[in-house]
Amino acid sequence: MNLPLFRPGAGHGFRRAASASLVLAGVLLSAAGCSDRADAPMRAAAASTTAAAGPRAVAMARGKVEVTGGLLDLMAPQDGTVESLAVAEGDEVRRGQVLLRLASDAARQDVAIAEAELQLAQARQQAQAARLPAARQLVQRLDEAARAGAADLQRHDDAVQARQDIAAAVAVAAADVQVARQRLAQARGALARRVLTAPQDGTVVRVLAQPGAHADAQSGRPALVLLPHRPLQVRAELNESFAAAVRPGMRVSVVADTGAAGRPAAGRVLRLSPVYGASRLDDETTPPRVGVRVLDCFIAFDQTPDLRVGQDVRVTFHE
Secondary structure, eight states: OOOOSOOHHHHHHHHHHHHHHHHHHHHHHHHHTOOTTTSHHHHHHHHHHHHSSSSOEEEEEEEEEEETTOOEEEOOSSSEEEEEEOOOTTOEEOTTOEEEEEOOHHHHHHHHHHHHHHHHHHHHHHHHHHHHHHHHHHHHHHHHHHHTTOOOHHHHHHHHHHHHHHHHHHHHHHHHHHHHHHHHHHHHHHHHTTEEEOSSSEEEEEEOOOTTSEEOTTSSOOSEEEEESOOEEEEEEEEGGGGGGOOTTOEEEEEETTSSOOOOEEEEEEEEEEEEEOOSOOOTTSOOOTTOOEEEEEEEESSOOSOOTTOEEEEEEEO
16 A cells, blocks of 8 residues: 655645745844844754754844852941951852951040040049039038028038039030040041951952952042842843833843853843943954843842852843
């Protein structure tokens, strides 16, 4: 029995599906305006994504992994000589932990002097306050004697004046104590400003200061760089031809832009920039994309990905 070599319905259906996948992959790649060398991995990913079963890919983009809010450049708190470093690159730190100290001998001396002045003012206040009960008691006895007609009026007036003078001296001494406390707080604040502490939990990724070296707070050069413990995100550059196809909340898959197959990380679109700009992902080995405009697209991961800050990635947007 002779069997038919093909079935027209099934064959045409297969060719139509294959043609549709190839057309979509071609549209995605031609719209992106990518150069052959820069985006060859993206073309391969587009073809595999559109041919595989699952959500349909509507756009692709290159991007870079970053931490939400960016790395923290920690400047020296003020000019001075670095006295000590309390951390090294790779150390995990907690908020408020001491990272660096500037030489502070003069500041410590100022604190010691302010503490001594406070102690002196408090001693004077206590001495004046100790005289006041006796002066009040003397006035009270003279008042009683005056009512009985047995008091010397001049002595009574002198005792009242002495009580008032002592009370005034107590008030002045109390004010001196407050001034001394303010000076001590000021001196301690100046000492504290010579210590750099971690503004939040994170990992020290770079240490640019050295003990004994001069730290210039106005130079713009950080003393340390901190990777804060915050969620990772992707800043992707979306070609303007894909702008209408992408919206906040859309599902995405993210893979490392290394050419090697890897497990994609799932995520979603957080927001799109309201303005177009030039690509910032091109390097010296990548020909510039003349006339190509991109939108910054910010992507959040569903779970912490196996990616690092600064890593180049490819993003596929799904319906």
